[in-house]
Amino acid sequence: MTDKGITVLIVEDDVDLQEQMKIYLEADGYTVITASQQKEAEKIIGDKKFDLAILDLMMENMDSGFVLSHKIKRMDSSIPVIIVTGVTRETGLHFDAKSKEDKSWIKADVMLQKNVRYEQLKLEIERLLKKG
Numbered sequence: 001m002t003d004k005g006i007t008v009l010i011v012e013d014d015v016d017l018q019e020q021m022k023i024y025l026e027a028d029g030y031t032v033i034t035a036s037q038q039k040e041a042e043k044i045i046g047d048k049k050f051d052l053a054i055l056d057l058m059m060e061n062m063d064s065g066f067v068l069s070h071k072i073k074r075m076d077s078s079i080p081v082i083i084v085t086g087v088t089r090e091t092g093l094h095f096d097a098k099s100k101e102d103k104s105w106i107k108a109d110v111m112l113q114k115n116v117r118y119e120q121l122k123l124e125i126e127r128l129l130k131k132g
Contacts, residue, residue, distance in 0.1 A: 080128035
């Protein structure tokens, strides 16, 4: 696959899932930057350029993905953010980024439940990148 010239930041503490997403995205021609923890991701957000972010919600803090999403959107509101989470399965709480009210505090463009198929993630990535 040819290089798309698009860099994706993946922040995921499940190293197997992180590596799986990285392999699929690179096979589709994306450049991938990875981080496993919130602090590591905060440094990347400040230092590197990326075109889209895929964030885990719960890492070393229960709200790490929300915090990172806020930081990204404050830095550049045009960068699409996808949060991939298992929070509903683990806690019973359900978050969504569909309504205007939800987006006002979640600051993510899309929320997907973990065990998301790559095809679904790819469709969301392509849709969000076309908007920009």
